[in-house]
Amino acid sequence: MRITVTRAIELTVAVSVVIISVASLFVAVEQSNVQRRTLQASVLPVIQYSTGNYNLPLEEWRLTVRFTNTGIGPAEVRYMQLSWDGEPINDTSEFIARCCVPDTIPEAERLSFVHNAFRDGQMAFLFDSVEGRFFAPQEDVEYIVFRQPDPDTQPIGYGVWQELDRTRHDMSVEVCYCSVFEDCWMARFPEQTREPVAMCPVRAPENE
Template identity: 25%
Template sequence: MPIQSPPPDTDPATLPADARLAPTPAVARQSSTAQISSIVALAVSVLALATGAYQTRLMQAQARASVWPIVSLGLSYFGSRDKGGFTWEVENNGVGPALIKSVTLSLDGKPMRNWDEVYQALFGRGRENATVSSVNGNVLPPSTNRDTTIAAIRTSQPDEAKALFEAKDRFKMTVCYCSVYDECWEAQWLKREVKPVAQCTVANTVQFEQ
């Protein structure tokens, strides 16, 4: 049989033991309210923790995006009977510095180590008049407020400029670079898209130095 609470004017000493142990309605309501309050407090704490973690991740993502470098590899060329010019350009169109970790260059599928090897393959002689700039291992700043393009090679000799321009599709250059947060990408010769990679690999590759 269910235990019934005694009337308010009943002397507790005259009640059976099981009746004296039964909680009054007021005590039961207080216990239920306390349990609900504890559950609500726990839910609020969990929600606050989740919100804080999300905001932290969002701030970290925004910080990384604020310094993303975007490296592109292209060229500029003009040619005429008497004058000509060719420039192999490496530029950073992003908003953060690019740490160049790896550079590879091939001509007709054959790896090249430097521009002298390129000239030997194209002209049968070494580089003489063209000027070159190192790319591998450099930090390329963003060109947001100034021109920071690296001229990997530049020549004003009409025959050299024309030959380099006509051979542009025979070249393949890959530049692997990273941001200050060690997020890395690969840029390809004459391609606008960059590919994210886990890291820049140098082992078992022929690095192009200059």
């Protein structure tokens, strides 16, 4: 069958229309991806962890564990875990009993030693919430504050403070957080790594 000139032109036009349509669709999809990446970048959160032993504005010795959102978008912290010596820190008293009481205290008495120190006012910790919290851009939260006890009137607490000041450098942290677009990251310190994850870990109930 012979194809007339008119028919050939019609076929050429039809094929051209299809090609243009496909190209337009490709461009639209690519533009949509670019716009989405731009929006994601415009609200990117970055949670950082730090620890210190002195507050310069207050001129006060105080151990702190701090989390800061240094990004440009809000962050929801869905999981946070402090660890030391390969073990998670789930109870402050148990952690101090492991790390920071005098070696002369027998292992079976270390936890009661810490409880007595708290009860007798030798030392005190202040806590704030991190897990389950929304961090605004540039928001800074002191998760733990331990003011230095007086060496004369609180010698037991002062000794624990000094030991904890050395120990804090060996602590490790995992923190998982998400953006408003449900993009999530797992950050690890002191490694200073940050990797995207499909979802954050779910902490098992304490009674299980």
